[in-house]
Amino acid sequence: MTASADRVPRGLIVSCQPVTGGPMDDRETIVRLALAARNGGANALRIEGYVNVAACDLPIVGIVKRDLADSPVRITPLVEDVRALAEAGATVVAVDATRRARPVSIAELLREIHARGCLAMADIATIDEARDAAQLGFDIIGTTMSGYTGGPVPEEPDLALVRECRAFGKAVVAEGRYNTPSLAAEAIARGATVVCVGSAITWTEHVTSWFADALARKASQGRPTLAFDIGGTKTLAALVNGAVVLDQQVIATPRDLGTEDWFKTLEGLAKPWRGSYDCVGAAVTGLVANGRWSALNPATLAIPGSLPLQDKLESQFGVSAFICNDAQAAAWGEYRFGAGAGRDLIFLTISSGIGGGIVSGGRLLTGSRSLAGSLGQTLKAFGGNRLEDSASGFGMARAAQRAGHPLDAKDIFYARDAGQSWASEIVSSAATDIAGALVNLQILVDPEVILLGGGVGRNAAFQEEVAECLTHIDPRLRPTIEAATLGPISGALGVADLARIRL
Ligand SMILES: CC(=O)N[C@H](C=O)[C@@H](O)[C@H](O)[C@H](O)COP(=O)(O)O
Structure with a gap:
């Protein structure tokens, strides 16, 4: 020395x-x-x-x-x-x-x-x-x-x-x-x-x-929260109290993200509830880090650059704001109020894209870069496609297009039920990819349950196919799969609760 x-x-x-x-x-x-x-x-x-x-x-x-x-x-x-x-x-x-x-x-x-x-x-x-x-x-x-x-x-x-x-x-x-x-x-x-x-x-x-703030926060619990869920196709605004949605509105997600007009649109959605909430939470598709919002997959939603959304919401609504990735927020929602019920869980939403969130030991894991749980972005093989590219609703639609059937995921499931072999193959292939990813998740994080949400994830036929793939897995490694129960409101409920915890 x-x-x-x-x-x-x-x-x-x-x-x-x-x-x-x-x-x-x-x-x-x-x-x-x-x-x-x-x-x-x-x-x-x-x-x-x-x-x-x-x-x-x-x-x-x-x-x-x-x-x-x-x-x-x-x-x-x-x-x-x-x-x-x-x-x-x-x-x-x-x-x-x-x-x-x-x-x-x-x-x-x-x-x-x-x-x-x-x-x-x-x-x-x-x-x-x-x-x-x-x-x-x-x-x-x-x-x-x-x-x-x-x-x-x-x-x-x-x-x-x-x-x-x-x-x-x-x-x-x-x-x-x-x-x-x-x-x-x-x-x-x-x-x-x-x-x-x-x-x-x-x-x-x-x-x-x-100490004073903690007491004030406790005293304000039980008051409603303004929650947004901003996805690739829909934007939901809701007035939320705990697990209860007091009122809500849904519009197609405007494409002028981040502009003054866009913030005005959000304000317009929440106008009927002015004065009833004391904080705002926004669950958003894409990457959220340090209060800023950016795109992970611009094909889902082209967020311009890195948007200081948390600060902007705070000044727009004049109350404390919190933002979070939508799937992570939904994982928290399911943990607090849905199928998770206080268990260690992974929530996956499989719809047009694939997102996910992890709750472990009573904490939402966001990770050092807020990527934790973003299963859709994992690579199937190094240098290869992302899981989302093949196993999501959009991925399945692309496969159908290649097979000469320009249909969306919902219609692919109808075609499968009607006995069309090309549709069965697409669904099976997506289910197999998802089943493999679920086993990997189980081994890496070892949750009590993996909850599937989203239009594809909650489809009964899809869940059966995934379950069928998993029967071949060593029972010690096999994940317990259940359906998420909160549906499209899970992100808003989750982010509202997270916003209030931080208040
Ligand atoms: C950034 C800056 O000017 N920090 C100052 C450095 O002298 C102090 O104000 C901090 O109190 C000190 O660093 C200890 O940190 P904390 O008070 O968080 O335990």
Whole structure:
């Protein structure tokens, strides 16, 4: 271990930075917070302002915060800040090391930190910034700025970034939104050298608001939610209370997605219910990540670019909004109010396309990129077609077209029932593909039940064919298949419930 690594604090750093201008924002209170943190087991402190740094006796990560007119960089932006912190006795000097416009280069700040005999900590937001900092020669990388360089601040800490930062062989400080002991412990499990906690320990205002908000949310439960389900063909708007749809309207999905007119159309649908709801949820086809909506398969719905739908809905309706992939929302709907009834489940909708959602351990799994459960996008073979290309309603219609029968899925089923062999072959082939995918899902996720929804998925003949394929599978690997029960309202019920949980 190098001499500098020896001086890096371990365990817990407590950030003692009272809310600026708040009732605790004075030096005496900072010192009291610092002493209390030390008595509780903190090994070091993160302190803002060189005067405050001088007043405390634990190893200190010192910073100076400034609001500059021409740069968004706030943490220790100037060489004179580094100097003052070092003179005040900081062990570590932390600087904002994000790739944003700044008055002084990161390299210059780093030189000064080391020249003054302090350890240098880079407060970064991305893995590329971490790499830059490691290459420049910083001793410590902190995830401090993750979530704070634009867009809505996430609720969870960036544990994935902690793990990635380990690659550079530097000490890693997990910092930012480690608001519970178990999240802090998880950061250590992911390879953090030390965890820095601020708000949850020293921001009385924040901790108080967490409790106050939770109580207010509870008090508002039982109020209706405005829910949308925006699919490739239909858009449904509903006023929902728990499992009950109080009212609903359905229109063909307008193609001017994301335009002002389109938002006006949504507002028009919800007009009769104005004033009756206090949050809005939208279940949408395609990919939803960080409140933005984009297309996974533009053939289903051509969503223009990456749409900040969550924020837009919030400003359009003036209440808190939540958006989610439609199949994931439907999985949650079936779990809360439908055939899932509290069981670990996978919900698959097989209609014009194929979507899916996973609920495990009482949580909707969305995954790191919100792809979890998107079965239709899985490849049948590497470089080959997606499952959706062959086994969906559209896929079956394409196969029928190739066989000289330009019919949709519904008519293909009629033809099959009428004994047409070409139709039987198409249905069997789709059912076989789906059965294989279901076995793989069972092995990968091992749910108690897989629920089939959508026009094709709920077709009795299709379900029989799938069941027939599964009889050849080892019973230990064979999934339990049931029909979903909520039908076209599952996504709206699910997203309304998710929106309310987050409220
Ligand atoms: C982004 C930024 O300016 N973070 C600041 C850095 O000094 C502080 O406001 C945070 O409180 C500190 O990072 C600890 O994080 P949390 O309070 O979430 O435990």
